[in-house]
Amino acid sequence: MKVRAIIAIAMTMISLWVLETARHTVSISQFDVGQTPVTEYSTPDGNGPTVVIAHGFAGSQQMMQGYALPLARTGYRVFAFDYLGHGRNPTPMSGDVTVLDGTTRLLMAQTNSVIDAVETDQPVALIGHSMATDILVRVAAERDDIGPIVLISAFSKAIDATTPTNLLLISGAWEAGLRGFAREAVQMVAPADAEEGETVKAGNVSRRAVAAPFSEHVSVLQSRVGRAEAVNWLDVAYGRSSDVRIWPTGWAILGLLFGLVFLFRSIARYLPVCTLPDTTLSRKRLAIALILPMVIAPLVAVPLNVGILPVLVADYLVLHLFVFGAIQLVLLRLWRIPFGPMSWPAFGLLVIWSALFGFALDRYAANFWPTPERLWIIVAMIAGALPYMLADTTLTATAGLLRRIAVRGSFLVSLGFAVSLDFEGLFFLIMIAPVLVLFYLVFGTMGHAAAQRSGPLAAGLALGLVLAWALGVSFPVFQA
Numbered sequence: 340m341k342v343r344a345i346i347a348i349a350m351t352m353i354s355l356w357v358l359e360t361a362r363h364t365v366s367i368s369q370f371d372v373g374q375t376p377v378t379e380y381s382t383p384d385g386n387g388p389t390v391v392i393a394h395g396f397a398g399s400q401q402m403m404q405g406y407a408l409p410l411a412r413t414g415y416r417v418f419a420f421d422y423l424g425h426g427r428n429p430t431p432m433s434g435d436v437t438v439l440d441g442t443t444r445l446l447m448a449q450t451n452s453v454i455d456a457v458e459t460d461q462p463v464a465l466i467g468h469s470m471a472t473d474i475l476v477r478v479a480a481e482r483d484d485i486g487p488i489v490l491i492s493a494f495s496k497a498i499d500a501t502t503p504t505n506l507l508l509i510s511g512a513w514e515a516g517l518r519g520f521a522r523e524a525v526q527m528v529a530p531a532d533a534e535e536g537e538t539v540k541a542g543n544v545s546r547r548a549v550a551a552p553f554s555e556h557v558s559v560l561q562s563r564v565g566r567a568e569a570v571n572w573l574d575v576a577y578g579r580s581s582d583v584r585i586w587p588t589g590w591a592i593l594g595l596l597f598g599l600v601f602l603f604r605s606i607a608r609y610l611p612v613c614t615l616p617d618t619t620l621s622r623k624r625l626a627i628a629l630i631l632p633m634v635i636a637p638l639v640a641v642p643l644n645v646g647i648l649p650v651l652v653a654d655y656l657v658l659h660l661f662v663f664g665a666i667q668l669v670l671l672r673l674w675r676i677p678f679g680p681m682s683w684p685a686f687g688l689l690v691i692w693s694a695l696f697g698f699a700l701d702r703y704a705a706n707f708w709p710t711p712e713r714l715w716i717i718v719a720m721i722a723g724a725l726p727y728m729l730a731d732t733t734l735t736a737t738a739g740l741l742r743r744i745a746v747r748g749s750f751l752v753s754l755g756f757a758v759s760l761d762f763e764g765l766f767f768l769i770m771i772a773p774v775l776v777l778f779y780l781v782f783g784t785m786g787h788a789a790a791q792r793s794g795p796l797a798a799g800l801a802l803g804l805v806l807a808w809a810l811g812v813s814f815p816v817f818q819a
Contacts, residue, residue, distance in 0.1 A: 344602065344605035346601070347598050348598070349598075350597070351594070351595055351599060353591075354592070354593075354598060355595060357586055357591035358586075358591045358703050361408050361409075361591075362408060364382055364412060365380055365381070365408055365412060366379075366380070366383065367380055372420070372452055372453050372456040373452060374428065374429055374430045375423075375428060375430075375453060376426065376427045377400075377418055377419070377420040378400055378407075378419050379416065379418050380416075380417040380419070381411055381415075381417065382414065384414070385415065385416055386414065387413065387415040387579065388415055388416070388462070388463070388486065388573070388577050389415070389416045389418065389463045389464070390410055390417045390418070390463070390464040390466060391417075391418050391419075391450075391453060391454055391457065391463055391465055392407055392417060392420075392466045393419075393465070393467040393468070393474065394419070394421070394467075395469025395470045396469055396770075397425070397813060398425060398426075398469070398470075399421055399426030399427075399705055399706035400419035400426055401426070401701065401703070401704060401705050402468070402557075402560055402704065403468065403560065404703070404704075405560050405561045405566055405588055406466055406560070408588075409583050409585055410569070410570060410573070413570060413581035414579075415573070416457075416459075418457055420449075420453050422446055422449065422471070423449060423815075424815035424816040424818075425706075425815050426706040429710045429712050431816040431818035432445075432446075432816065432817045433817070433818045447474055447477055451478060454478070459484075462485055463486060464485075464487050464489070464573050464576070465485060465486075466491070467488075468492055468560060469491070469492045469556065472491070472492070472493035473493075473494065473496075473497065475488060476488070476490070476503060477495070477497050479502075480497060486576055488505060488506050488507070489509065489573070490506065490507070491510075491559060491565065492510055492511065492517050493510070493517065494520050498524050500527040500528050500544070504543050505544075505545050505546075505576055506546045506547075507546070507548075507549070507568060507572040508549070509548075509559065509565040510549075510551065511550070511551050511555045511562070512553060513554060513555040514556055514559070517556075518548075521535075521548035522535065525539055525547065528540070528546055529546070535548050535549055535550050536548075536549055547568075549565065549568050551564050558589060561590075563587060570585075595699055595703065596700065596704075597781075600781055600784050603785045603788060607688070607789050607792055608792070610685050610792040610793050611685075611792070611793060613682055613793045614679075614680070615679055615791075617676075618676050618677075618736050618737050619738075620676070620734070624670075625734075628670050628734060629746060629749035631670070632749070632753065633752055633753040634756070635666060636662040636757075637754075637756045637757035640659045640757065641655075641757055641760045641765070643658060644658060644765075650716055650811070650815070650816055650817065651814055651815060651817050652814070653716065653810070653814065655757070655765060655768070656771065656810065657719060657720050657722055657723035657724075658723065659753070659757060660720075660726070660727040661723040663727055663730075663753060664723070664725075664727030664728070664729065664731070667730035668729065668730045671730065671733055671734075678796040679736075680794055681796050681797055682789075682792075682793035682794060682796070682797040683797070685789045685798060686800060686801045688789065689785060689789050689797070689805075690804065693782060693801070696781065696782075708812065712816065716816075717811035717812075720810055720811050721804065721807040724806040724810070725800065725803035725807075727803070728786075728800075728803035729795070729800065730799075731747070731750075731783075731799070731802075732786055732799035735790075736787070736791065737791070743787070747775075747779045747783070751776075754768050767814070771813075774813050778805075782802055782806070786798040
């Protein structure tokens with residue numbers, strides 16, 4: 340146990356050193372443009388060109404630090420902001436997401452307001468990820484003060500053979516479709532056999548497509564290859580030369596977060612030992628506990644889905660979580676499976692450690708703290724998250740790894756079934772799956788360690804609160 344704790348502490352400290360070193364010498368300050376939260380990254384002697392950075396759907400400005408920090412250290416003045424309904428922006432997204440003059444036009448207006456608020460005597464560089472790529476291309480087409488553009492995981496019908504004129508496209512190596520689009524955007528101005536990593540020119544149009552190795556739609560934001568390409572692309576466009584180290588912040592974020600998880604497991608060994616109930620189920624009963632809610636929850640929740648909460652698919656998710664968890668709780672009660680005693684030390688440790696984890700996540704990776712407007716959403720989501728996590732923790736408290744995977748997998752399959760019943764209305768549930776997988780890996784692992792010592796009741800209640808919090812801050816607020 341001591342060896343495990345030492346490894347966890349070392350992993351955490353090394354990761355913190357890398358992450359803080361990446362921020363060293365960079366001044367980070369916040370201000371608002373209207374109600375849009377904006378963060379400026381700069382150095383005391385930084386007088387380089389201005390860069391505006393925009394995040395993707397369900398993202399936040401913290402997710403773009405991987406690009407903001409090295410650019411700031413080379414002297415650029417970098418500004419990142421939260422789109423409507425995202426991160427700490429209190430104003431909901433609105434409009435019709437299916438038409439150009441709907442949500443897209445509102446996000447373009449917001450982007451323009453941020454650019455206008457930034458004082459500069461040179462063309463502004465733009466960097467965007469996913470959803471933002473289309474917004475930035477359209478903004479650039481309507482302005483004459485935009486310089487080089489870097490699009491990450493891009494797709495936009497507004498890109499043609501002449502617009503934008505100076506464009507770098509970065510895709511994750513595992514993003515097959517978006518990687519293909521990036522090559523097509525380059526081939527609009529070059530021979531069809533133009534390769535990735537080749538800069539092509541036609542008149543005043545210059546383009547390049549690169550693939551970030553071992554990356555998908557989120558990890559591409561921390562790719563050292565992608566970030567180095569972005570710095571070099573802007574340097575060439577502005578006639579600058581930078582010598583900056585691209586720190587492995589992606590690995591450091593993982594090291595810090597999982598170091599905290601492993602450290603919790605060591606600390607949890609000091610929790611008071613309670614007489615644990617026998618929560619082991621036979622294979623037959625386990626199959627019933629997994630398959631019955633997996634099928635019934637979508638069949639009940641999809642027809643009853645009503646739009647009350649101003650968060651995409653949150654209304655449905657609360658209902659699905661409640662039905663799924665309620666069925667499992669009823670079965671556990673019928674089978675006389677107890678939840679065990681309430682351990683306040685275990686509950687308190689899980690809540691405090693989850694807050695510590697959230698602080699680290701918010702500082703280095705993604706928004707984890709809600710605006711006041713989101714608090715009631717989190718409270719509403721507790722109605723579904725508590726019964727679901729209480730049942731989940733009871734079923735997994737004494738289970739091995741494979742059985743825990745089966746328990747969590749049944750819920751993910753259930754969400755997939757719901758999407759198949761109403762693809763258009765519940766499509767965004769697909770994007771919740773990665774959030775849930777991360778929740779299971781992190782908070783589920785910590786909850787399991789606490790439940791093994793103090794029983795499933797305290798762990799289930801604590802994880803229910805944390806799940807409601809995590810879901811409440813993860814997805815954009817939308818008002819029709």
